[in-house]
Amino acid sequence: MSKRFRIPGRLATRLHELGVGASAVLQSAGLAPGLLDQPRIVVTTEELFALWRGVGVNSPNPAIGLELGTETKAEHFDPIALAALSTASFGEAMEQMARYKQLSCPEEIIHEMDDSEWSIQFRWLLADSVEPAVLTDLCFAWVLCIARHGTGTRISPLRLELARQPTHAKIFERHFGCPIVFGAVRNAIIFRSSDAALPFVTSNxxxxxxxxxxxxxxxxxxxxxxxxxxxxxxxxxxxxxxxxxxxxxxxxxxxxxxxxxxxxxxxxxxxxxxxxxxxxxxxxxxxxxxxxxx
Incomplete structure (x- = not known):
């Protein structure tokens, strides 16, 4: 298992587009000033969490994680996302991404399904603390982004469960198109079990x-x-x-x-x-x- 995370090279540009200064983020996070200028950016779990806390601290936008996790330009998808979009269905896409996450970072995508619900969670294998809210938002927005690109529809989950206390509920409801359960025992995005079989129009x-x-x-x-x-x-x-x-x-x-x-x-x-x-x-x-x- 790899112990480091790869940070997208265009993160600094993306932050700038959203009105967040990369230098301020790095300073808040206690990370090297030139970290995001490197051709290949790798960080530990601790540094990853510090980076995303820094984004949260320096952005007045409560939806910053949602926006960073939503890609509108397909040319910016990484190879794992491209492979996922090439699968036959939403369920296969998530299985593909979960399996290949082992290649790039100490992170797991956990699936649980019963007769009516399908839950997806992210687990940080080497974490000593709770993940930043911005990172949680980004991950679930990314799942929804893949689902919507793949199915070619405005699919929405049944609900989103967040361990944090209630805040900006309307923003989340509007983005995900579902009820938000705050104060939950876990962070999870819940779809219908039948959603796993939804075909991908991008399948190849x-x-x-x-x-x-x-x-x-x-x-x-x-x-x-x-x-x-x-x-x-x-x-x-x-x-x-x-x-x-x-x-x-x-x-x-x-x-x-x-x-x-x-x-x-x-x-x-x-x-x-x-x-x-x-x-x-x-x-x-x-x-x-x-x-x-x-």
């Missing part, structure tokens, strides 16, 4: 077939490793495309793999490029993602 078996084996191989390599520093880890889409030169394959192997992927997709006659265009991603970019993950 061919793209998943390209990405999934790479994740499986990375998962195998990362088992037993103690940090990102001993393995390649998963990189965000932007970083992957920018750091193609760091791919561990030789030039000959990269060329061969690219040819195999391209030829295989052409042989199947799939509407692959149309799918990628719908998500705002180029064919070339996806090939590079696959190569750099392998």
């Amino acid at each position: 078996a061919e793209l998943l077939a390209m990405l999934a084996p790479q994740f499986d191989e990375e998962l195998k390599q990362h088992k037993g490793e103690e940090s990102f520093l001993r393995g390649s880890g998963l990189r965000s889409r932007e970083s992957l495309l920018g750091d193609g030169r760091r791919c561990r394959r030789s030039r000959a192997n990269c060329t061969s793999a690219r040819a195999r992927c391209s030829d295989g997709c052409r042989m199947r006659g799939i509407a692959f490029s149309r799918f990628l265009r719908r998500l705002g991603i180029s064919w070339r970019g996806t090939i590079l993602i696959t190569l750099c993950l392998s």
